[in-house]
Amino acid sequence: MKKIILILVIFLLSIAVVLGQESHDSEIEKGKKLVESKISCDKLSNEQLEAIGDYYMEQMHPGEAHELMDQMMGGEGSDSLKQVHIQMAKRLYCNENIYIGYGMMDSGGMMNMMSRGMMGNYPVSYDYSYYDYWNIFWILLFAVVIFLIMWIIHRFGMKKTASDTPLNILRKRFAKGEMTKKEFKNMKKELGE
Numbered sequence: 001m002k003k004i005i006l007i008l009v010i011f012l013l014s015i016a017v018v019l020g021q022e023s024h025d026s027e028i029e030k031g032k033k034l035v036e037s038k039i040s041c042d043k044l045s046n047e048q049l050e051a052i053g054d055y056y057m058e059q060m061h062p063g064e065a066h067e068l069m070d071q072m073m074g075g076e077g078s079d080s081l082k083q084v085h086i087q088m089a090k091r092l093y094c095n096e097n098i099y100i101g102y103g104m105m106d107s108g109g110m111m112n113m114m115s116r117g118m119m120g121n122y123p124v125s126y127d128y129s130y131y132d133y134w135n136i137f138w139i140l141l142f143a144v145v146i147f148l149i150m151w152i153i154h155r156f157g158m159k160k161t162a163s164d165t166p167l168n169i170l171r172k173r174f175a176k177g178e179m180t181k182k183e184f185k186n187m188k189k190e191l192g193e
Helices: 002-037 046-060 064-072 079-092 109-118 130-157 166-176 181-190
Strands: none
Touching (some): 002 046, 046 064
16 A cells, blocks of 8 residues: 555656646746747736746756756745746846846845856846946056056166176176187277277
């Protein structure tokens, strides 16, 4: 009797998983059809926006990765996941400049990282914030300072010193014994010294 109940429970769970997957797949397919239809955003219901958001999530994180993302955002059927899907649709399909976040992750955390490009290959945010402009400014300032330092070194650091004159070079060579006194005098005469 226990074996029959166990087999029956496993069978029912298998059916529930298959039906749940088909339901999820049909929701993604529904979202795809809505995206392809190019319906105006003001004519879409929250359920339709949720389907579009679910479709975009599948495009960014296909298969098992999508399921893991859904679990991290509250799990299938949760209000937080529905809100994330709706916000994604509004952001990606409707081009509204809204924050994609919810619940415990609203304060920055996971959703903030995701809005900066970690949600797959699709950049969710194209705009620059105030801090992004400052980062660009500091990078450019740093490049200009490096350029000026290199220019000053090249311009003023490469000048010949008094010790590098032709006569001083001759004296050094004579002192090292690289030439005779006669050769030294001849070369000195050629230099006009």
